[in-house]
Amino acid sequence: MKKNVLLLVVLATFFTAFVSCSKDDSQTSQVRVRLVDAAGDYDEVNIDVQDIMMNVGNEENGRQSLGNVVPQVYNLLELTGGIDALLVDTEIPAGKLSQIRLVLGKNNSIVVDGKTFPLATPSAQQSGLKLNVHQDLVGGVAYTFILDFIVDKSIVVKGNGTYSLKPTIRVATEATSGAISGMVNPFEYQVEVSAVSETKEAITTLTNEKGKFMLHGVPTGTYTLTFTPDKASGLNAKTVEGVTVALGENTAMGTVELE
Template structure:
């Protein structure tokens, strides 16, 4: 079941069992002070897949960031029966509530999302359907038995509710394994506090002309996407939520179009931020695309394409899917200049200006085990293979 942002956890009472465990004697520290944690699941867009399915068994939290699976202090939200969720149903502001539990008040620093294993009874508990392909089991990491770990900073106040959204980035989490026909789950997860039903979101419209699965709208901070989605296929509307309060860059990328960037987009808790209306949609100019490919070792590294606009900002314009067997990766990047506009509240028109100096100029950045390597490229001409090797 999928729910809007304001839906109540009570609607799931019949299908969820809420259980707190560990921390006996009135909870961690024995204070007896209790609060409530509610957890939802959401997703960024996936590239090249019709479905990305996971089966959720439970969510676990602990006040210790180093607590092992068998240590004390774990609190749980048990999903009973375990629920199979297509992450691609959770874009454009949709949250799927996993449940809530009462637990000792305090700061929680570790969260684990526990999935059901693929086995003979449920061989496709976790699976993908590649676009144009058939459903295939998604191999989960060996550490999955104890849950997919996220480092968090969650304050649960006495008598209050902490509302948390787990953002499961399907595009960055599914990795192809060469020509084997198999796929690995390399989970990319973040946990975002949900503070207000009204604010902490950005809404707007792209032109229906580019309201396609290949179009991605993201809000970024210092060149790192914080939330991304695909626009509605009919109206072009996009909703990015939940978001921490702050100031962001809105980035629109689409195959065959230049990159469009809107700077200085504010996010506040009280009201949503509308960057434009359906009457003045964002429509990036057409572009010629350049294929850029290469190899990275080890194949567990991540690779992305960055573009620096004159006077800032630097934004991520592409994320490469690295083949888990070979380490090969590839992008398709616009040759023509990106366009930029500043956010204006209650705008009656949009004026994006081409940044000619940035046309075709990119930085390919690879990261592995906390080390980042970069290579500048000029996509206005054929680009030789971009290769990285980490120790």
């Protein structure tokens, strides 16, 4: 009995250490998906968006639901002139993003001359519309994916007076920020890291137990970084000027030595 308890304790300790290590080493990217439309010659084109799925990393991972998409019917013809619909805003693991899948429900319809007709979308309902992206997502960087629904090419008029949906969607990727990462030494005490520029608000984070830090979603520009250690450490604060951030890139500072 004692041996079993000891084994459980050892396994629990190993699992906790594994999870902690995995969490420390993981990096995420902020992802937003927006829906826009190229205008079509109809009264309304209503699309029932149920979910957004993405393939990130190795193919074995498969596609995964982002899980926080609120199902909603969108009239595509309202998404013009700078208006868009934010479908999802979340964080996903950094890495190779191969596909985005737009999953539609059953409530798709079109209004022509004041009359409403259903839009048949069998393949989209079952597995989602497969949109190839092939984008490398850098940890700490924010990305916006624009799904441009080209209505005129997406509506099929059948001979019997009915309509079906064969979506034609153009995908554009925008890296909307950069990131700053590095490590502080010594790392026994937590350090506040703050990035400030002349035109933007301060972006602040804390180091983890290994002294690592990452400032996520940093707009492009040149920053002054201030490292403020815990008072109990007896270490002095340090300032590093001229840290530049570019779109879609992680500015790696290496190790910052505190004294």
